Amino acid sequence: MKDKVYKLIExxxxxxxxxxxxxxxxxxxxxxxxxxxxxxxIVETRGSIEKNQVNHWQVTIKVGFAVK
Amino acid sequence: MKDKVYKLIExxxxxxxxxxxxxxxxxxxxxxxxxxxxxxxIVETRGSIEKNQVNHWQVTIKVGFAVK
Amino acid sequence: MKDKVYKLIExxxxxxxxxxxxxxxxxxxxxxxxxxxxxxxIVETRGSIEKNQVNHWQVTIKVGFAVK
Amino acid sequence: MKDKVYKLIExxxxxxxxxxxxxxxxxxxxxxxxxxxxxxxIVETRGSIEKNQVNHWQVTIKVGFAVK
Amino acid sequence: MKDKVYKLIExxxxxxxxxxxxxxxxxxxxxxxxxxxxxxxIVETRGSIEKNQVNHWQVTIKVGFAVK
Amino acid sequence: MKDKVYKLIExxxxxxxxxxxxxxxxxxxxxxxxxxxxxxxIVETRGSIEKNQVNHWQVTIKVGFAVK
Amino acid sequence: MKDKVYKLIExxxxxxxxxxxxxxxxxxxxxxxxxxxxxxxIVETRGSIEKNQVNHWQVTIKVGFAVK
Amino acid sequence: MKDKVYKLIExxxxxxxxxxxxxxxxxxxxxxxxxxxxxxxIVETRGSIEKNQVNHWQVTIKVGFAVK
Amino acid sequence: MKDKVYKLIExxxxxxxxxxxxxxxxxxxxxxxxxxxxxxxIVETRGSIEKNQVNHWQVTIKVGFAVK
Amino acid sequence: MKDKVYKLIExxxxxxxxxxxxxxxxxxxxxxxxxxxxxxxIVETRGSIEKNQVNHWQVTIKVGFAVK
Amino acid sequence: MKDKVYKLIExxxxxxxxxxxxxxxxxxxxxxxxxxxxxxxIVETRGSIEKNQVNHWQVTIKVGFAVK
Amino acid sequence: MKDKVYKLIExxxxxxxxxxxxxxxxxxxxxxxxxxxxxxxIVETRGSIEKNQVNHWQVTIKVGFAVK
Numbered sequence: 001m002k003d004k005v006y007k008l009i010e011x012x013x014x015x016x017x018x019x020x021x022x023x024x025x026x027x028x029x030x031x032x033x034x035x036x037x038x039x040x041x042i043v044e045t046r047g048s049i050e051k052n053q054v055n056h057w058q059v060t061i062k063v064g065f066a067v068k
Numbered sequence: 069m070k071d072k073v074y075k076l077i078e079x080x081x082x083x084x085x086x087x088x089x090x091x092x093x094x095x096x097x098x099x100x101x102x103x104x105x106x107x108x109x110i111v112e113t114r115g116s117i118e119k120n121q122v123n124h125w126q127v128t129i130k131v132g133f134a135v136k
Numbered sequence: 137m138k139d140k141v142y143k144l145i146e147x148x149x150x151x152x153x154x155x156x157x158x159x160x161x162x163x164x165x166x167x168x169x170x171x172x173x174x175x176x177x178i179v180e181t182r183g184s185i186e187k188n189q190v191n192h193w194q195v196t197i198k199v200g201f202a203v204k
Numbered sequence: 205m206k207d208k209v210y211k212l213i214e215x216x217x218x219x220x221x222x223x224x225x226x227x228x229x230x231x232x233x234x235x236x237x238x239x240x241x242x243x244x245x246i247v248e249t250r251g252s253i254e255k256n257q258v259n260h261w262q263v264t265i266k267v268g269f270a271v272k
Numbered sequence: 273m274k275d276k277v278y279k280l281i282e283x284x285x286x287x288x289x290x291x292x293x294x295x296x297x298x299x300x301x302x303x304x305x306x307x308x309x310x311x312x313x314i315v316e317t318r319g320s321i322e323k324n325q326v327n328h329w330q331v332t333i334k335v336g337f338a339v340k
Numbered sequence: 341m342k343d344k345v346y347k348l349i350e351x352x353x354x355x356x357x358x359x360x361x362x363x364x365x366x367x368x369x370x371x372x373x374x375x376x377x378x379x380x381x382i383v384e385t386r387g388s389i390e391k392n393q394v395n396h397w398q399v400t401i402k403v404g405f406a407v408k
Numbered sequence: 409m410k411d412k413v414y415k416l417i418e419x420x421x422x423x424x425x426x427x428x429x430x431x432x433x434x435x436x437x438x439x440x441x442x443x444x445x446x447x448x449x450i451v452e453t454r455g456s457i458e459k460n461q462v463n464h465w466q467v468t469i470k471v472g473f474a475v476k
Numbered sequence: 477m478k479d480k481v482y483k484l485i486e487x488x489x490x491x492x493x494x495x496x497x498x499x500x501x502x503x504x505x506x507x508x509x510x511x512x513x514x515x516x517x518i519v520e521t522r523g524s525i526e527k528n529q530v531n532h533w534q535v536t537i538k539v540g541f542a543v544k
Numbered sequence: 545m546k547d548k549v550y551k552l553i554e555x556x557x558x559x560x561x562x563x564x565x566x567x568x569x570x571x572x573x574x575x576x577x578x579x580x581x582x583x584x585x586i587v588e589t590r591g592s593i594e595k596n597q598v599n600h601w602q603v604t605i606k607v608g609f610a611v612k
Numbered sequence: 613m614k615d616k617v618y619k620l621i622e623x624x625x626x627x628x629x630x631x632x633x634x635x636x637x638x639x640x641x642x643x644x645x646x647x648x649x650x651x652x653x654i655v656e657t658r659g660s661i662e663k664n665q666v667n668h669w670q671v672t673i674k675v676g677f678a679v680k
Numbered sequence: 681m682k683d684k685v686y687k688l689i690e691x692x693x694x695x696x697x698x699x700x701x702x703x704x705x706x707x708x709x710x711x712x713x714x715x716x717x718x719x720x721x722i723v724e725t726r727g728s729i730e731k732n733q734v735n736h737w738q739v740t741i742k743v744g745f746a747v748k
Numbered sequence: 749m750k751d752k753v754y755k756l757i758e759x760x761x762x763x764x765x766x767x768x769x770x771x772x773x774x775x776x777x778x779x780x781x782x783x784x785x786x787x788x789x790i791v792e793t794r795g796s797i798e799k800n801q802v803n804h805w806q807v808t809i810k811v812g813f814a815v816k
Contacts, residue, residue, distance in 0.1 A: 003693070003694045003695050003696065003701075003702070003705045003736070005691060005692070005693050005694070005705060005706050005709040005710075006691065006692040006694075007689070007690070007691055007692075008690040008691070008692065008740065009075070009690075010075070010076040010077075010078075010130070010690075011073060011074065011075055011076070012073070012074040012075075012076065012132060013071070013073050014071045014072050014074075015071050016071065018290075018292050018766075019291065019292060019767065020766055020767060020802065020805070021071075022071070023795070023802060024801050024802055025071045025073060026073050027797060027800050027801060027802065028801070029073040029135055030073075030800070031799075031800025037797040037800060038797055039794060039795065039796050039797060040794065040795050040797060040802070041792070041793070041794045041795075042792075042793040042794070044314075045313070045314040046311060046312065046313045046314070047295070047312050048310070049299060049309040049310055049312060049335070051303075052299050052300050052302070052303030052309060053296050053299060053300070054292065054295060054296060054299065054312070057292070060076065062690070064692060067691075067709055077687070078687070078688040078689075078690075078742070079685060079686065079687055079688070079747075080685065080686040080687075080688065080744060081683070081685050082683045082684050082685065082686075083683050086154075086156055086222075087155065087156060087223065088222050088223060088261070089683075090683070091251070091258060092257050092258055093685060094685050095253055095256050095257060095258065096257070097685040097747055098256070098685075099255075099256030105253040105256060106253055107250060107251065107252050107253060108250065108251050108253060108258070109248070109249070109251075110248075110249040110250070112177070112178075113177070113178040114175060114176065114177045114178070115159070115177075116174070116175050117163060117173040117174055117175060117176060117199070119167075120163050120164050120167025120173060121160050121163060121164070122156065122159060122160055122163065122176070125156070131253070139489070139490045139491050139492065139497075139498070139501045139532070140490050141487060141488065141489050141490065141501060141502050141505040141506075142487065142488040142490075143485070143486070143487055143488075144486040144488065144536065145415065146415070146417075146418075146470070146486075147413060147414065147415055147416070147475075148413070148414040148416065148472060149411070149413050150411045150412050150413070150414075151411050152411065154222075154224050155223065155224060157411075158411070161411045161413060162413050165413040165475055166413075180245070180246075181245070182243060182244065182246070183227070183243065183244050183245075184242070185231055185241040185242055185243060185244060185267070188231045188232050188234070188235030188241060189228050189231055189232070190224065190227060190228055190231065190244070192411070193224070196416065198486070200488060203487075203505055207353070207354045207355050207356065207361075207362070207365045207396070208354050209351060209352065209353050209354070209365060209366050209369040209370075210351065210352040210354075211349065211350070211351055211352075212350040212351070212352065212400065213279065213350075214280040214281075214282075214334070214350075215277060215278065215279055215339075216277070216279075216280065216336060217275070217277050218275045218276050218277065218278075219275050220275065225275075226275070229275045229277060230277050233277040234277075260275070266350070268352060271351075271369055281347070282347070282348040282349075282402070283345060283346065283347055283407075284345070284346040284347075285343070285345050286343045286344050286345070286346075287343050290766075290768055291767065291768060293343075294343070297343045297345060301345040301407055302345075316789070316790075317789070317790040318787060318788065318789045318790070319771070319787065319788050319789075320786070321775060321785040321786055321787060321788060321811070323779075324775045324776050324778070324779025324785060325772050325775060325776070326771060326772055326775065326788070328343070329768070332348065358426075358428055358562075359427065359428060359563065360562055360563060360598065360601070363591070363598060364597050367593055367596050367597060367598065368596050368597070370596070371595075371596030377593040377596060378592070378593060379590060379591065379592050379593060380590065380591050380593060380598070381588070381589070381590045381591075382588075382589040382590070384449070384450075385449070385450040386447060386449045386450070387431070387447065387449075388446070388447050389435055389445040389446055389447060389471070391439075392435050392436050392438070392439030392445060393432050393435060393436070394428065394431060394432055394435065394448070397428070403593070417483070418483070418484040418485075418486075418538070419481060419482065419483055419484070419543075420481070420482040420483075420484065420540060421479070421481050422479045422480050422481070422482075423479050424479065426562075426564050427563065427564060429479075433479045433481060437481040437543055438481075452585070452586075453586040454583060454584065454585045455567070455583065455584050455585075456582070456583050457571060457581040457582055457583060457584060457607070459575075460571050460572050460574070460575030460581060461568050461571060461572070462564065462567060462568055462571065462584070464479070465564070468484065494630075494698075495631065495699065495700060496630055496631060496666065496669070499659070499666060500666055503661060503664050503666065504664050504665070507664030513661040513664060514660070514661055515658060515659065515660050515661060516658065516659050516661060516666070517656070517657070517658045517659075518656075518657040518658070520721070520722075521721070521722040522719060522720065522721045522722070523703070523719065523720050523721075524718070524719050525707060525717040525718055525720060525743070527711075528707050528708050528710070528711030529704050529707060529708070530700065530703060530704055530720070539661070547626045547627050547628065547633075547634070547637045547668070548626050549623060549624070549625050549626065549637060549638050549641040549642075550623065550624040550626075551621070551622070551623055552622040552623070552624065552672065553622075553755070554622075554755070554756040554757075554758075554810070555753060555754065555755055555756070555815075556753070556754040556755075556756065556812060557751070557753050558751045558752050558753070558754075559751050560751065565751075566751070569751045569753060570753050573753040573815055600751070604756065606622070608624060611623075611641055615762045615763050615764065615769075615773045616762050617759060617760065617761050617773060617774050617777040617778075618759065618762075619757070619758070619759055619760075620758040620759070620760065620808065621758075622758075631699065632699060632734065632737070635727070635734060636733050636734055639729060639732050639733060639734065640732050640733070643732025649729040649732060650728070650729055651726060651727065651728050651729060652726065652727050652729060652734070653724070653725070653726045654724075654725040654726070674758070675729070676760060679759075679777055
């Protein structure tokens, strides 16, 4: 069976800096147990607020990777 | 890396009693293998019918928990 | 033709008690004219309010049954 | 102008008991400042988890009432 | 009644710098009249264009806060 | 802070005449307490029926206005 | 069983005049076989084009009525 | 009243062969009681699994036909 | 290749009069460069407000036409 | 500017044979004027019916290609 | 606890042949590690293009199976 | 005809830096052939991954501009 199959998992990354950083934090963590992360899609962007500013960006993503 | 990362999994709990009970059944089962379940969101509520009454409530949820 | 075909109809059940009861009221009524109700899916949950409490739960469902 | 106008506000009610109770808690609170609550629609149902059971149901609703 | 109730309002923040800054501008303004802003969710991200670049990011958010 | 912030509220206007008239009725009413209404978006169009004709058009809109 | 049950059917009304007229045409036709039409919701608005103008408005609606 | 009115019904066709065949099975069955089926739209495609292969494709469609 | 292929483009028509007129204005303009406009679907209805009334209806449509 | 930019267009392909064939018919036609078609996504699947069978599959797709 | 609990995972199967084949390729692969696959639902259908034809169908599905 | 008409096109901009930069790259490219770009809306945010970090942000936008 040559046709590739991919698995998609859903993660929420957080960051005090930016939306992009929250996504990368999620990927960094996922990469510890999954070797070949391929692509992601943002599902939802939320945030916690402190002193009228975003304290933590909470970005939920779907991450796809080839199943070997 | 101090910023927390969460994983979301999707489960369908069933119950003959209520929607709430179906959700709790799914959580009870997930808690056997995952220690720190944090929050859930209902995705879809379905049911099987017998004798013109709901026989089993089938409630699909997303459950989030911190990845250590 | 052995492959089964199902019909889906949309109903709104109401109840002063609970969401589950509103669904069962709709099924009870549908069962008077349709014999083999198979499954349901909740489409929308609304309610009328009286004295700052839900007076009637109004739950719209899709109900499926095999066409003979 | 005889044609009525309604306002819709969005609330999240919480409850340790049930989805219905979370909705009623939101309505009870809204009724303290708004007199003529008319109808509601469930927008989202979430929950916090403790000991593998739902601890607090968090039900987000839209509530409509006539503007006088 | 111990169960908390939250209100959600919808705001569009704008910024010439970034999506994150537009969100924070909306929160900064909301914080002038609301004391306990709790969390936000991005609903829509738009922008006005000038000289083939985004001139103002316009980010619509839902902001939740506990009703006392 | 020069970047503008807008608030969005949700209203349901009604009219026996037309969808457009229902929207304008909602705006007319909102304009009594809010001075600088800027734009609207139709969210949902419903109607009540009498004698097999629409009796009242019920048009739910989001209205945006600059927060000063 | 005092709690009312409603049925929802989906129709597409057409008209060369307006969106409102297309809805009323659908209701007029439905009223020939269903006595107690209660409310409608617009699902989709399409149209056929001739000579660069809308020829027929095609408005799909859900119509609800109490099941006796 | 010359403007046509159409009715839309929802069906789930099944087939062991293909998605297209499941749709045609639903249409074949609907054609036994409705003479002038006009068009369809796929709403959802599901399937039951046996031995790690799709056993029955279950395709839910909306079918429209002119009401005479 | 006998099977027809259609292209869909997205336009926003505006009008001070009505939703229908905004759609027709978009079609009138599109017809200057495209000869065989076939059908349209309303995607979104917005409006700008002046003196608490809709000033310009802004109706976004998808328009389909056969590619020769 | 090394970062690539892609354009997405929307097409409806038709076929008497299958959903896949309708997609390929749309691509074949698009390929006559666009050289580097890259990927597609199915947006909607409809069909016209004749003699209780699908006569023409009508599959709407978004097609992406790199802008040079 | 007799009430069954199901897990849903998301996979993207690919195939040069057809949408159905892409789904089955995903199931075949999932079946190597999960024994009791129960049902699937198509989430999204995409494809890569080569020479103006679909090269690989990429079908994303949710697969459900009972958790023992 | 004084009422303006706008066209909306869909683009995917990419960038190794940020979501905002990907949007601006798409606008920069579109501005080479279209003079009066007016506004944009983000439709989807995806990314390719390399070494457990986002390699290219891929942001799909709708861009509107007045048709003269």
